[in-house]
Amino acid sequence: MDPVQLISSDSAIDERSKRLAVLIDADNAQPAVIEGLLEEVARFGEAAVRRIYGDFTSAASASWKKFLNRHSIKPVQQFAYTTGKNATDSTMIIDAMDLLYTRRFDGFCLVTSDSDFTGLAVRLREEGVLVYGFGEQKTPEAFRNACHKFIFTEVLREHAPSPEPAVVSPGNQPAALSEQKVEVQGLELARPxxxxxxxxxxxxxxxxxxxxxxxxxxxxxxxxxxxxxxxxxxxxxxxxxxxxxxxxxxxxxxxxxxxxxxxxxxxxxxxxx
The missing domain is CATH 3.30.420.610 (LOTUS domain-like)
Incomplete structure (x- = not known):
């Protein structure tokens, strides 16, 4: 390897020593993103805690099982006591605050597309810890902006195709780029x-x-x-x-x-x- 290496914003700060708590809202996340998500988290630090919250007795959550075992993610069972009420959110928020007050973590990774976690992200930031958000493009702007960094999970999906970049020269300036869409495992990735x-x-x-x-x-x-x-x-x-x-x-x-x-x-x- 060439001893002269190029340093950019992508590698200027080594944050791998940071202890992170990864909390996943199973109601608003998909198993297909997990492998890419954990690889992304590894860029920011160590995923010291990995927990996922949901009702795993329901048929909708059956697809999570193989991913949880493979990546050592601890499931936190939360029964849906009442129709129309999301008990999962409350459990995840309470757990996050309990972990925060241990003072053992440098940051939290909140995996959800739900705006209900905006308040949690703001509260964590007030305590001086880093907040990384992960969610789909439909995630409300309020939650995205409450995080220090937000990553769209569509770009993390396994085998997700990368849109061809517009490589241009000074004398060949491109026309205005309109919104494009790329199919990613059944979901459309909108390229803004x-x-x-x-x-x-x-x-x-x-x-x-x-x-x-x-x-x-x-x-x-x-x-x-x-x-x-x-x-x-x-x-x-x-x-x-x-x-x-x-x-x-x-x-x-x-x-x-x-x-x-x-x-x-x-x-x-x-x-x-």
Whole structure:
């Protein structure tokens, strides 16, 4: 392996030592996302607690069994005592608060598309712990924005096809990208229009006096402003791939890091002529 490695926002901070509690709402999550989800969680830290909440006596929850055994996820049985009332939510929220007060966790991963967990996410943030949300594209904006980072589970599905990225040159600028849809295991993954205005405004706020921004600084600002921003939604595996692929918008430059052992990536807006 080349000793000179490129550092970007995707790997600038090693968070694998963080202890995380992964709490899954079985009523609002699907087994197909579990393997990809746990791989994603491993990027942020160690899944020290893995629990899933639901009524596993119902036929609808039967598909969870093989995934729970394979990934050592502890099922928390919650009977539906009354029609129309979701006892699962209450149990998961109570468990989250119990775990919070042990002070043993650096963050929580809440796997749900239910807006009822918005208050829980806000409360956890107030206590100074990280909150990672995982849910489908239908997840209400209030819950997505209550998390430090939100990941759409459609991009985590096994064998999910990646939309082809729009790789363009400065002289070949693309027409406006309309919303596209890709079929992913029976569900439609809506590819939203490319957020050019948002990206350029965020870059403008993160550059130095010379107009350049460290990719890690740029990525951090994007996440703070829009927790559900994910380059994979636009066909790019990483932010570094996105800025390289959209050469009509960005210029990139590799520089030697101060320690001389790595190279770092800088980005700036391409000057329009």
């Amino acid at each position: 229009p490319f957020p050019e205005k948002f990206l350029m405004e965020a870059l403008d706020r993160s550059v130095d006096d010379a107009g350049w921004s460290h990719l890690g600084t740029f990525g951090s600002y994007l996440q703070k402003v829009q927790p559900d921003f994910d380059s994979r939604m636009y066909g790019f595996k990483k932010l570094s791939d996105l800025v390289r692929g959209r050469s009509d918008l960005f210029e990139v430059e590799e520089r030697e890091a101060p320690n001389g052992n790595n190279r770092v990536l800088y980005v700036r807006a391409r000057k329009r002529t």
